[in-house]
Amino acid sequence: xxxxxxxxxxxxxxxxxxxxxxxxxxxxxxxxxxxxxxxxxxxxxxxxxxxxxxxxxxxxxxxxxxxxxxxxxxxxxxxxxxxxxxxxxxxxxxxxxxxxxxxxxxxxxxxxxxxxxxxxxxxxxxxxxxxxxxxxxxxxxxxxxxxxxxxxxxxxxxxxxxxxxxxxxxxxxx
Amino acid sequence: xxxxxxxxxxxxxxxxxxxxxxxxxxxxxxxxxxxxxxxxxxxxxxxxxxxxxxxxxxxxxxxxxxxxx
Ligand code: FES
Numbered sequence: 050x051x052x053x054x055x056x057x058x059x060x061x062x063x064x065x066x067x068x069x070x071x072x073x074x075x076x077x078x079x080x081x082x083x084x085x086x087x088x089x090x091x092x093x094x095x096x097x098x099x100x101x102x103x104x105x106x107x108x109x110x111x112x113x114x115x116x117x118x119x120x121x122x123x124x125x126x127x128x129x130x131x132x133x134x135x136x137x138x139x140x141x142x143x144x145x146x147x148x149x150x151x152x153x154x155x156x157x158x159x160x161x162x163x164x165x166x167x168x169x170x171x172x173x174x175x176x177x178x179x180x181x182x183x184x185x186x187x188x189x190x191x192x193x194x195x196x197x198x199x200x201x202x203x204x205x206x207x208x209x210x211x212x213x214x215x216x217x218x219x220x221x222x223x
Numbered sequence: 224x225x226x227x228x229x230x231x232x233x234x235x236x237x238x239x240x241x242x243x244x245x246x247x248x249x250x251x252x253x254x255x256x257x258x259x260x261x262x263x264x265x266x267x268x269x270x271x272x273x274x275x276x277x278x279x280x281x282x283x284x285x286x287x288x289x290x291x292x
Contacts, residue, residue, distance in 0.1 A: 085278075092245055092270070
């Protein structure tokens with residue numbers, strides 16, 4: 050080593066003499082490309098579950114019938130009022146609105162923007178999302194203002210023997 | 224010393240497409256167009272081998288004094 054330092058310049062026997070910091074070559078062009086390719090892999094993996102769930106729906110498990118569920122008694126809900134319920138599972142909150150004497154509508158009330166719970170404002174005859182002031186038309190579930198773009202999923206209801214039942218979740222008409 | 228940014232640019236483009244298709248997958252899923260959801264998901268997955276291919280081809284290009292092979 051010592052005798053080497055005395056001869057200037059000494060013969061280079063490696064190509065790393067100009068690397069000053071540790072890990073200097075960690076984010077060179079090649080390392081960067083490696084990161085990009087890895088990120089593409091992460092994207093590929095993360096879309097898998099979506100594909101899987103979509104495939105499951107396609108295979109006919111989609112149009113499942115849920116057991117009819119009683120929401121409320123007709124006498125308990127006045128025209129213009131709403132009740133909250135859960136359908137089809139207890140994690141899917143939903144809202145039933147009595148628009149007129151015989152007209153009931155029900156929607157899953159997770160906002161189609163970022164899933165905040167939408168509620169019914171009787172005075173304005175609109176469903177409003179508190180998070181970013183999305184508004185939905187009560188008779189169709191179509192968004193009328195704010196960030197949401199997709200209509201709320203409707204729930205089919207039927208009235209039977211003085212009570213209102215949830216029958217199924219309607220599918221979007223594409 | 225000649226630099227080649229082709230690989231970096233191509234991979235960036237691939238990643239951009241990844242983002243776009245992921246977005247499409249999620250949206251089409253909520254619109255309940257399941258066939259289209261699967262289509263986009265497949266495209267997204269196919270982009271990964273493409274990215275690997277680009278990387279393999281480009282990793283030794285440019286910026287080189289020829290010592291790393
Ligand atoms: S979550 Fe409903 S408007 Fe954003």
